[in-house]
Amino acid sequence: MSVPSCCLKGFEWDGAPAGRIGKLANNEAYISGDNSDVGVMIVHDLLGWTFPNVRLLADHYAREANVTVxxxxxxxxxxxxxxxxxxxxxxxxxxxGFMMKNSREIREPEIFDCARAMRRKYKKVGAVGFCYGGWAVFRLGAKDHQPPLVDCITAGHPSLLIKKDIDEVAVPVQILAPEIDPVYTAELKTHTFEAVTKLGVPFDYQHFPGVEHACFVRGDDKKAGEREAMARGKNATVCWLRQFLHDS
Structure with a gap:
């Protein structure tokens, strides 16, 4: 399976992550925050769990949405x-070669296991996925999980997503969609609108004009509008998490 180079672009923000290293199910995990009732799992992009930007995002979510990430x-x-x-x-x-070792079929079981571990630990659980993680959060929110594994999802410039994933989502869905995205295509965007609006779940589609795939984690201040899009995407996700993971 080939992956467009836009999926791999990254930009390291200033600042140092403030969280800690621990475990979730059988997986090593970066952890930020201390809310004992509300948890959020980020499914990372192809740059992986050690990339500073995704850890800095986790810190923002933990502080601003009052969750453990x-x-x-x-x-x-x-x-x-x-x-x-x-x-x-x-x-x-x-x-x-990397993608062959980390296909959907190979990684989905452990992604589900981590979500189950969070569901046992927390009263409310959200999932946020970028690029590679986009398909995963849709699968976490699928209707075949009874009871649900997560209470809401956010997908930023999702990749490896198929129409069946969209058709079967059963929890509140937020999409962060750059205008320029050869992976989350115009066809998939249209299908998302047509399918999700018929499913009876809350749906928030955020369009980001003039920016491209990977912007929400990269946040490159040398690309016009990208740092602003990154900040807007973070703020939108925080609002979504607060709305669906807190009782008030």
Whole structure:
């Protein structure tokens, strides 16, 4: 399976993550926050659970939405190197081989296991996924989970998403959608509107004009509008989590 290079672009924000390392189910995880009632799991993109940006996002969610956030490692201890990705040297990276080891079929069971562990621990659970994590949060919110594994989802520039994932979602759905996205295509965007609005679940579609796939984690201040989109995406996610994970 090939992955467009836009899925791999990254930009390291200033600042140092303030969380801690622990476990979720059988997975190593970055953890931020201390709310004992409300938890959120981030399913990371192809840069993995150690990428500073995703950990900084976890810190923001924990503080601003008053939740405990987990970023588990879903790549089995492996990570694509940041340097070649940030410098655009794609030839140094075996992306097809990496994706074969981290396909949907291989990683879905442990993603479900981590969500089940959170459901046992917390009264309310949310899931946020970027790029690679986008398909995963739709699967976490699928109707076949009874009782539900999560109470709401947010998907930012999702990849590996298929129409069946969209058709079967059964929890409140938020989409963060860049205008320029060869992965979350115009066809999938249209299908999302047509399908989710018929499912009887709360639906929030956030359109981000002029920015491209990966903007919500990368936040590159050298790209016009991208840092603003990153901040707007973070704020939208925080509001969504607060609305559906807190009683008041």
């Amino acid at each position: 987990y970023v588990p490692d879903f790549f089995g201890g492996e990570a694509l190197p940041f340097g070649p990705i940030l410098n655009g040297n794609w030839g140094e990276i075996d992306v097809p």
